[in-house]
Amino acid sequence: MVMLAVAPLLAGCGASMPADPNGTLQEITGGTLQVGVTAAAGEEGDWVQLQPGAEPAGIEPDLVRGFAASREATVEWTGGTEHELVDDLEHGELDLVIGGFGADTPWTKHAGMTLPYMETKDERGKTVKHVMLTPLGENAFLLALDKYLQAQELQS
């Protein structure tokens, strides 16, 4: 009885689960990935380095470029404070925000986050699980990004 109730729903859509309510993954594939960047460099790693006149550098921009390449997307970078970037993410103007975020980020009400792709220790010896922020509810995009990030061999 239980299976009967859910089976048609699953069978009909099994191939494309999960889907994005706003179609982010479809839009960026072969298109443009809008990425918000905020500087984050410290002892435990150079997550995002911003130099005037140059492309963002560091661990996270490299990962983002790799992911974009895997979806044949070009990356468009937008700078700003965390607050501005998360706000843009919430309003659909950005697809992804990077800036050395940890899994305990206080932004979870306003943004989704990836699985931790790397773990480091901060100066207080606390473990930081590094994540990126995605738009809320864009699950196909998030899963694609998660799959890409988990497949990378990252050494901390």
Place this chain on the structure above:
Amino acid sequence: MSPGSSTQAVHFGNTRLPEEQRETLRKAKKLEWITIAFLAVTVALVYLVLGNSQAMKAAWIEDMLSFLPPIAFLVAARVIRKPPTEQHPYGYHRAIGIAHLVAAVALLVMGTYLLVDSALGLITAEHPTIGGVELFGRTIWLGWLMIGVMLLIAAPPVFIGRAKMKLAEKLHDKVLYADADMNKADWMTAVAAAVGVAGIGIGWWWADSVAALVISASIANDGVKNLRGAVSDLMDARARTYDNARPHPLLGRIDDFLNATGWVGEAKSRIRDEGHVFHVESFVVPREGSTPTAEDLEHLREDCVDLDWKIQDLVIVLVPELPEEFLPGVETGGED
């Protein structure tokens, strides 16, 4: 039939349980322990895949609340065994009513909270975010795990609930009944959560909040139903059957038995449902010209008590006419 006359005997207060009820009680306790074990596994499993789904959160909280009735039952089953004391001349039977009330309030409060929480999620158009999860070196969608877990835990409570339902009738136990009733409906919660997550999967962000609303409404509804039952029992409403479906037939049987006794002209009783056992006050008008002795009264009382295991605490009051004051509806013949 004094308390503690045999080490094997099980008592509810002064009432020694007959073989059938003793066996039923033993089974009920076993089932409640099985329920608690099952719930512990369920709560842990669901917690692991909880994610950002409101429906999963609602289902998880319902599972947590499902601990209350079995615990209430097991605690009450212990407390009500105590015989009456000077401090508690009516015994400890009401413990079960208190347990029932506490469980009902918890259900109602949590149900209402979740209802508001889920409605807010729907109004503010919260898009639940469910990403990947690492499983055996592969990254899969967490939603699949959620659906899998919910479907896995959907079926067992239905069977446990059915088994408990049968025992609740024999024991005349309303907490056990309420618990069984909730277990029987548990599969709907699990399926609703699974459907909600599947909805997220196909891009219907609202499916999750809607499923959560359905689940919280069912929790709140359980709360209201149980609260009503518990309060009416504590208010000494007329004794009803274990499922509150109709007035308890024992009331009629006692009055019929009294009226069939030779020296009794007219008799009527009122019953307090103490949880498992009944406390009965019987008003008896002797037939004209007959003068019953104290022995006659005592015999009548003992014969009444022998009618059913639920009758133990029974007093007979000799009156010149049935007092309307204590027996509302006696003059109109009462309504059923």
